[in-house]
Amino acid sequence: MIRHLFKLIWNRKKSNFLLITEIFFSFMVLFAVLSFVVHNVRNYTKPLGFTHDNVWLLSMRPSSDSAALNRQNLEQVLQRLKSYPEVANISLTSNNAPFSFSITSNAMTYGQVKDVQADYYEVQDDFQELMQVPLKVGRWFGPQDDASNHEPIVINQQLQEKLFGNEPAIGKLIPITDSSSYQVIGITEYFRGAGEFASDAPAMLTRINFAKRQDKFWESLLIKVKPGIGVAFEERMVKDISGITGDWNLEVSMLEKMRKAKAKVTLVPMLGLGFVCAFLILNVALGLFGVLWYNISRRNSEIGLRRALGAAASQVYWQFIGEVLVLATFGLLLGVFFAAQFPLLEVFQVDTEVYLIALFSAVFLIYLLTAACAFYPSRQAAAVQPAVALHEE
Amino acid sequence: MIILSNIEKVYQTKTIETVALQQVNLAVPKGEFLSIMGPSGCGKSTLLNIMGLLDEPSSGTVSIGGQEIRSYKDKELAHIRNEKIGFVFQSYHLVNDLSVLDNVELPLLYRSGVSASERSKRAKIALEKVGLSARTKHFPNQLSGGQRQRVAIARALIGQPEIILADEPTGNLDSVMGEEIMNILLDLNRHDGTTIVMVTHDENMAKKTERLIRFFDGQQVSDAKVYANLQQV
Numbered sequence A: 001m002i003r004h005l006f007k008l009i010w011n012r013k014k015s016n017f018l019l020i021t022e023i024f025f026s027f028m029v030l031f032a033v034l035s036f037v038v039h040n041v042r043n044y045t046k047p048l049g050f051t052h053d054n055v056w057l058l059s060m061r062p063s064s065d066s067a068a069l070n071r072q073n074l075e076q077v078l079q080r081l082k083s084y085p086e087v088a089n090i091s092l093t094s095n096n097a098p099f100s101f102s103i104t105s106n107a108m109t110y111g112q113v114k115d116v117q118a119d120y121y122e123v124q125d126d127f128q129e130l131m132q133v134p135l136k137v138g139r140w141f142g143p144q145d146d147a148s149n150h151e152p153i154v155i156n157q158q159l160q161e162k163l164f165g166n167e168p169a170i171g172k173l174i175p176i177t178d179s180s181s182y183q184v185i186g187i188t189e190y191f192r193g194a195g196e197f198a199s200d201a202p203a204m205l206t207r208i209n210f211a212k213r214q215d216k217f218w219e220s221l222l223i224k225v226k227p228g229i230g231v232a233f234e235e236r237m238v239k240d241i242s243g244i245t246g247d248w249n250l251e252v253s254m255l256e257k258m259r260k261a262k263a264k265v266t267l268v269p270m271l272g273l274g275f276v277c278a279f280l281i282l283n284v285a286l287g288l289f290g291v292l293w294y295n296i297s298r299r300n301s302e303i304g305l306r307r308a309l310g311a312a313a314s315q316v317y318w319q320f321i322g323e324v325l326v327l328a329t330f331g332l333l334l335g336v337f338f339a340a341q342f343p344l345l346e347v348f349q350v351d352t353e354v355y356l357i358a359l360f361s362a363v364f365l366i367y368l369l370t371a372a373c374a375f376y377p378s379r380q381a382a383a384v385q386p387a388v389a390l391h392e393e
Numbered sequence B: 001m002i003i004l005s006n007i008e009k010v011y012q013t014k015t016i017e018t019v020a021l022q023q024v025n026l027a028v029p030k031g032e033f034l035s036i037m038g039p040s041g042c043g044k045s046t047l048l049n050i051m052g053l054l055d056e057p058s059s060g061t062v063s064i065g066g067q068e069i070r071s072y073k074d075k076e077l078a079h080i081r082n083e084k085i086g087f088v089f090q091s092y093h094l095v096n097d098l099s100v101l102d103n104v105e106l107p108l109l110y111r112s113g114v115s116a117s118e119r120s121k122r123a124k125i126a127l128e129k130v131g132l133s134a135r136t137k138h139f140p141n142q143l144s145g146g147q148r149q150r151v152a153i154a155r156a157l158i159g160q161p162e163i164i165l166a167d168e169p170t171g172n173l174d175s176v177m178g179e180e181i182m183n184i185l186l187d188l189n190r191h192d193g194t195t196i197v198m199v200t201h202d203e204n205m206a207k208k209t210e211r212l213i214r215f216f217d218g219q220q221v222s223d224a225k226v227y228a229n230l231q232q233v
């Protein structure tokens, strides 16, 4: 029977070509959208590697060009903030604070492993307590690092695997220049500062040695306030700081708000694509349904004939479903061939697993869609009385 | 052997009720070649459809090969049609997307336990019988009307049915081609003992058969043995 179906389809290849093309394109669109969605959903379900309850970000843009004066003001600001009973913790950070829209990365080379790109975060000792960064192995930064000859870093598991494979990483030295190097002191499982939809990419945190780096200035400051502290305090705090800094440009944002803003950047296109895709699939389904309906009604006399020759209604029914599924298979084979190029050629930095999930789901959905579209027309076909069907010519 | 008793067929549409057949009683003995004549619309095709289990009578019973059709369950009917009956239609009814060989194979496709090679072997034999061995790979639209009808006959006989029901098998053909088809049917009847019921508009064709029944307005009006004519053939 399968052979018979193939023959029928082959002999009707001209009219089937359109259907196969349609199935092919819907598969490709579905595959692309599903890859995007699966990629993001998988990222979303991974831990961030920190918590941000009651954490605010204070951004400071000095107006003066005098580095010394700015530095002096910054020290006063830190002093002032530490004195508030409402503030639990503070930590300076590089501009790529969690959920911010900026990215800093650093190429790391260790032995044979060259130029591994890692997200690069600068933080102070209090950052761990402030953001509750869990460590898997090793320790966090502390005053003992002041005396260290190397620059201590905490890395995430991704970076550990990329640089050291299965070897233990604690204590390992990674050259920065000929005379200096990083030393791994701690490992955290995850650190995805770029937000919930960011990939679990290699990341490293370095220690801000505020006292030692007299020349440097940091514009971003994370402030953890005690529970229940709100806008009233924010206003008072900004006013106080303005008193110190004069006409610096100050801005306070809550990390929770930043998280939402950051998530929107992914969610909005995802929803948009989802809608477009749903609309497209609906169109394809309607088109497919129409074509199948038309094909089957055109073949009424063939149906009557098959019944006259001894086909049971159920055989006619399954023949039509079978034909559509074979057609879908052709479209899908073509689609899978093209879709497989994405993981094979590593077009985007997306896990192969994501592609596989998207591929299988897309195949399954297309089969489901075609079978669903074929269901009703095929049932109609099978229900036709043979004498009536033969009558129509 | 086909026995129709008290067959009635009424077509019911929303506005009109058409009585296509009424009180038809008919027995066709095994091995008989029966022809049916009558004006257009008198119910000949309807009668053939009921004999061939393509249509259900409004009342009355049909029995085929000594087996009375009690339930009109689809699977059972399909089985009987497949095993016992071969159809030849006025308009051939070939599947245009299948080659001649594949068209002829169709009845065996629905018979269990027939392998693909067996199917094609038997299809070739059937095509040989109708003189179309050279056309197995052609498609129906590449054939003449007479050739198409011969393909349809090959398809009807491939399953070696006891009965062949032919609805105006020569209606669309000129007299020479019609003659050809008629000879194939006569040959099947004489050599293989196939029971044949043929609807025709052609007196000359009808005269070649053993028995002729005339219909008028859904009723049988005459039944005659035509042995005399038979001898001339």
Ligand SMILES: Nc1ncnc2c1ncn2[C@@H]1O[C@H](COP(=O)(O)OP(=O)(O)OP(=O)(O)O)[C@@H](O)[C@H]1O
Residues within 6 Å of the ligand: A388, A391, B011, B012, B013, B018, B019, B020, B038, B039, B040, B041, B042, B043, B044, B045, B046, B047
């Ligand atoms: N499906 C149907 N629905 C309603 N009426 C029908 C149907 N099929 C046939 N009829 C009616 O039944 C009657 C007999 O039709 P049938 O086709 O059996 O005639 P026929 O003797 O074969 O005619 P012809 O010689 O033209 O083929 C006709 O009046 C026809 O209109």
Ligand SMILES: [Mg+2]
Residues within 6 Å of the ligand: B044, B045, B046, B167
């Ligand atoms: Mg008719």
